[in-house]
Amino acid sequence: MSILKEPILKLSKSARMKNFVSHNRIGRSAARRFVAGETLEDALKAARDMNKLGIHVSLDYLGENVFSEAESVASTEQYLNLLGMIAREKLDANISVKLTALGLDVDRRLCLNNITAVLTRARDLGGIFVRIDMESSEYTERTIDIFKELWQSGFRNTGTVLQSYMYRTEDDVHTMIELKARVRLCKGAYLEPPTVAYAEKSDTDSNYVKCMQQLLDNGNYPGFATHDEKIINQILDYVKAQNIPAEKFEFQMLYGIRRDLQKKLAGLGYNVRAYVPYGSQWYPYLMRRMAERPANLFFMLNNAWRG
Structure with missing residues (x-):
C-alpha cells in the first residue's frame, strides 16, 4: 500500500479535493476519528x-x-x-x-x-x-x-x-x-x-x-x-x-x-x-494520516460503504 503514499500526499495540496472533502459528510465523519473536533x-x-x-x-x-x-x-x-x-x-x-x-x-x-x-x-x-x-x-x-x-x-x-x-x-x-x-x-x-x-x-x-x-x-x-x-x-x-x-x-x-x-x-x-x-x-492533517497508513483510507471507505 506504500504506492498510495505519494498520490495521497499530492491530494493534500489540492484545493479542489480539500473543498470536496471538507463539505462532504463522509469526509467530515472520517476526520472525527483522527481530529477531536x-x-x-x-x-x-x-x-x-x-x-x-x-x-x-x-x-x-x-x-x-x-x-x-x-x-x-x-x-x-x-x-x-x-x-x-x-x-x-x-x-x-x-x-x-x-x-x-x-x-x-x-x-x-x-x-x-x-x-x-x-x-x-x-x-x-x-x-x-x-x-x-x-x-x-x-x-x-x-x-x-x-x-x-x-x-x-x-x-x-x-x-x-x-x-x-x-x-x-x-x-x-x-x-x-x-x-x-x-x-x-x-x-x-x-x-x-x-x-x-x-x-x-x-x-x-x-x-x-x-x-x-x-x-x-x-x-x-x-x-x-x-x-x-x-x-x-x-x-x-x-x-x-x-x-x-x-x-x-x-x-x-x-x-x-x-x-x-x-x-x-x-x-x-x-x-x-x-x-x-x-x-x-483539518484536511491536510487528515490526508497525511491517510498517507502514513493507507489502511486508514480503507477504514474510512469501509465505513462510508456501511453508512
Whole structure:
C-alpha cells in the first residue's frame, strides 16, 4: 500500500479535493476519528477523556501555513487561550505548535514574537511544555534555528521534533542532546525528495532505531512517536537491556490511531501521550494520516460503504 503514499500526499495540496472533502459528510465523519473536533471545547473534552485513561495529551490547533499577519495573530491567540484552559482545568496536557501557523511564511520576526508570547504565557502558567513541531524539509533548518534562538534566550519549557526519514536527523539528535533539549522522534509524514530524505521505509526505520538508542542513552526525556509495534518492541527491549526506567521517556501516538496499543502501554506503566489536534483546518492533517497508513483510507471507505 506504500504506492498510495505519494498520490495521497499530492491530494493534500489540492484545493479542489480539500473543498470536496471538507463539505462532504463522509469526509467530515472520517476526520472525527483522527481530529477531536473543530472547537476548543471539543479539544478539552478529548483531553479529559484521554486523561481518564491515564494517558497524557499534547493539544494542537490545526492551521499551518498562514499567509497574513492577522491569521498568525489569530493562531497565537488560540494557543494563548488554550494554555489558559489547560491551567484552569488542571489538565495533564501540553501543546504542540507549528511555526508556519504563527507566521513563519509571512515574516521571521513576526513568527519569533508570536512563539515567544506563547512560551512566555506557558512559563507563567506553571511551566506548561510547548513542543515546536516539525514540518516539511523546506522548514527544517529555520525551525531548528528559531528553536535554538529561543533556547539561548532562556526558554526551557520547550522542545522540538526530529524526523528519522531525513538524512540530517542523526546530526540534529546530537545537537539536541548537547543542548539537553527534549526531542519527539517520529518517522516523518511529508513528501520529500531523495536529495534530503530516505525513500525506503527500511532505511527510515533503521535510522529511527539508531536515533532512539542515542536519545535513550543521553537525551532528556525523549518522546517516541510511532505506532509501529516492531519499533515499539525494540524500544522496550532496549530499555530493559540498559535498565532505563520507564519515567525517563514516553511513547507518543496520534489521537484515534491504535487506541488499544495506547491503553496497553499505559496499563504496563509506561508514559503514553496522545497527540490531539483540533480546528477547522483539518484536511491536510487528515490526508497525511491517510498517507502514513493507507489502511486508514480503507477504514474510512469501509465505513462510508456501511453508512
